[in-house]
Amino acid sequence: MDQQGILLKELLEERGVSVSPEQLDQLAMYYELLVEWNEKMNLTGITERDAVYEKHFYDSASLSFFVDMTKAERMADIGSGAGFPSLPLKIIFPHLKLTIVDSLNKRIQFLQTVASSLGLLDVACIHGRAEDIARLPEHRDQYDLVTARAVARLSALNELCLPFVRKGGTFAAMKGADPSEELLEAKKSLSELKGKHLSSHHLKLPFEQSDRHIILIGKNDCTPAKYPRKAGIPMKQPII
């Protein structure tokens, strides 16, 4: 087993998250595919093994410190890029039925390759804009848990992500620096999209020590018919 895997396992177990040797093998295979495909396309600026394990794998898994993943069944990751946070979470919590949405087809092809190479079941990788996919009945108001990391400011992100969340479900926005200002700015979009700020959580990456914040948002009703607006509008003209 690789050094980074052993360390990751220890760090996650300190937080009550267990990882099997098979899951560590899947993460190692994911790392190899990430680095290989990154030579042909832009997936991530982070390729050094230690850094990927900390800034991508540990960071993605940290959502499970604050959300009981065993209670979520259907999960959607919006703007997943190279698969963060959803693929490390799916590897560690294989019961999840995962839908990934990204507007860049090459990234979707990469994610499909990772899912099939690792033998992950119940992973649907969808190429499209969140604004369009959220209009389809099979995705609208359906998911127990919706995630997004590094996609947009919260005011725009609420419109991209909350339409996927079922009534009573949770949207988790994974952020870097202190998001208090973003949260204030997102007040109107929250109420328009039937969201409610539940809690915010802070953590530091274990070695690099940079700050991370996770904002948890609940949903108290179905998405109003007028949302999300046409593709591109939520980012260009966020509800503020």
Ligand code: SAM
């Ligand atoms: N979540 C990943 C991470 O944390 O490493 C990727 C972040 S990357 C900066 C943002 C991703 O969101 C890109 O892959 C982009 O294609 C996708 N994206 C941006 N706007 C989108 C939209 N409206 N619908 C779906 N995907 C979108």
